[in-house]
Amino acid sequence: MTYFESVNKIQFEGAASKNPFAFKHYNPEEVVGGKTMEEQLRFSIAYWHTFTADGSDPFGAGTMQRPWNKYSEMDLAKARVEASFELYEKLGAPFFAFHDRDIAPEGSTLKETNENLDVIISMIQDYMKTSNVKLLWNTANMFTNPRFVHGAATSSNADVFAYAAAQVKKGLETAKLLGSENYVFWGGREGYDTLLNTDLKLELDNLARFLQMAVDYAKEIGYDGQFLIEPKPKEPTTHQYDTDAATTLSFLRQYGLDSHFKLNLEANHATLAGHTFEHELRTARINGMLGSVDANQGDPLLGWDTDEFPTDLYSTTLAMYEILQNGGLGRGGLNFDAKVRRASFEADDLFLSHIAGMDAFAVGLKTAQRLIEDKVFENAIADRYSSYASGIGLDIVEGRADFRSLEKYALENSKIQNRSGRQEALKAVLNQYLIGN
Ligand code: XLS
Ligand code: NI
Ligand code: NI
Numbered sequence: 001m002t003y004f005e006s007v008n009k010i011q012f013e014g015a016a017s018k019n020p021f022a023f024k025h026y027n028p029e030e031v032v033g034g035k036t037m038e039e040q041l042r043f044s045i046a047y048w049h050t051f052t053a054d055g056s057d058p059f060g061a062g063t064m065q066r067p068w069n070k071y072s073e074m075d076l077a078k079a080r081v082e083a084s085f086e087l088y089e090k091l092g093a094p095f096f097a098f099h100d101r102d103i104a105p106e107g108s109t110l111k112e113t114n115e116n117l118d119v120i121i122s123m124i125q126d127y128m129k130t131s132n133v134k135l136l137w138n139t140a141n142m143f144t145n146p147r148f149v150h151g152a153a154t155s156s157n158a159d160v161f162a163y164a165a166a167q168v169k170k171g172l173e174t175a176k177l178l179g180s181e182n183y184v185f186w187g188g189r190e191g192y193d194t195l196l197n198t199d200l201k202l203e204l205d206n207l208a209r210f211l212q213m214a215v216d217y218a219k220e221i222g223y224d225g226q227f228l229i230e231p232k233p234k235e236p237t238t239h240q241y242d243t244d245a246a247t248t249l250s251f252l253r254q255y256g257l258d259s260h261f262k263l264n265l266e267a268n269h270a271t272l273a274g275h276t277f278e279h280e281l282r283t284a285r286i287n288g289m290l291g292s293v294d295a296n297q298g299d300p301l302l303g304w305d306t307d308e309f310p311t312d313l314y315s316t317t318l319a320m321y322e323i324l325q326n327g328g329l330g331r332g333g334l335n336f337d338a339k340v341r342r343a344s345f346e347a348d349d350l351f352l353s354h355i356a357g358m359d360a361f362a363v364g365l366k367t368a369q370r371l372i373e374d375k376v377f378e379n380a381i382a383d384r385y386s387s388y389a390s391g392i393g394l395d396i397v398e399g400r401a402d403f404r405s406l407e408k409y410a411l412e413n414s415k416i417q418n419r420s421g422r423q424e425a426l427k428a429v430l431n432q433y434l435i436g437n
Helices: 037-041 047-052 073-091 110-129 158-178 200-221 245-254 267-272 277-286 313-325 349-373 376-384 391-397 403-412 423-435
Strands: 043-046 095-099 134-139 182-186 226-230 261-266 290-294 334-336
Touching: 037 349, 043 047, 043 073, 043 349, 047 073, 047 095, 073 110, 073 349, 110 158, 134 158, 158 182, 158 200, 182 200, 182 261, 182 290, 200 226, 200 245, 226 290, 245 261, 245 277, 261 267, 261 277, 267 277, 267 290, 277 290, 277 313, 290 313, 313 349, 313 423, 334 349, 349 376, 349 423, 376 423, 391 403
Parallel strands: 043 095, 043 334, 095 134, 134 182, 182 226, 226 261, 261 290, 290 334
Antiparallel strands: none
8 A cells, every 4th residue: 555656765866956856965875974874864754743743733623634544543553654664765764763652542541552552563563574664762652641741750649650660661662672773761741830839859869760760671671772861941841850961961960870871862952942952962972972863943933842844054064063073873863853834734745844854964964074074163173272282271181280370370471362262254164164065
């Protein structure tokens, strides 16, 4: 059965192509920075936005015209799996990612829910046998069902903690079965709205207990994928516990969990936190915690997670610069946690949107590689900090200075001379590299 009949396999046609159903920049086999673009970019399709979401918003019903809309319940779940592999293959996307509740409907009990899941998981397993597509990550949806009204691992209700544990246990078994490269924890409703009813210390302790149990269980069953935490500052709760990269890192270190986790950083979550995407990537990178990326972009005029497809070349370039400097993403990838706008409701839009995102990151990759080869920022930065390469600066960084020696130096050093930071000039150079692509 074919779901996207009018779409053929998407080919690379080059920058001059006018064919909307072709890549202009993403050429999977082209080598950039010693690896193929496919290996560097490790694109992944988000099941929830592409196959499960219907386009509904708080003001209106779903709009998405999908070839599987005629089905319901388990038939719908099966049709989505069939359609998903057709889309992965036609786009040439090497990975996909899902929440447990994206792929199969909940039953009336946890047991029934797990049985539904088993049917779909074994169907996915069969597809994976005859396809090169791999699972980048799976995760547990512990935010949609009303039982998670007060959170999951941070719920005030211990029965909910237990339910969430059962769900992640199943998720880890699924990850092992499908050979998932990573397992993600996004703290859906792990946060709070008001301290008036919140035991902040207990909730954070419980979150750490929960994550430790997950680490222990993965070890017990021999699942060796990378664990990832996905920071987000707000939405749905006012104060999400994993606010940003630095907060999450500090939490993991506080509870001795940092060696078991890396971060999955999402562009739109970075901007919601008041950071740039590259700030979050850099913070993770310099701490050895850059694990994977949710590739999307926010709307600077809107204050929520709009999850748009990434098309901003400035942002994809600076993101790829961090990823290349990190030596790549290892087991991670660029997962399009992105949805077509509610008004882009035709099935073809699923291809056009991913092509736009894949091309934007391909341009970002090529531009970042040239910037790195020419040491554009490295030279400027080395020059800006050159005072630490000799003299008193070298004494400071090599631990030979103290307050006494520094006071003596300052007293004798009558004239401090600063130099321009030249940020406008650097931005102009960045533009030159972007246009030259
Ligand atoms: C929501 C998150 C979510 C995670 C997976 O804002 O981005 O989609 O990526 O649970
Ligand atoms: Ni995400
Ligand atoms: Ni998000």
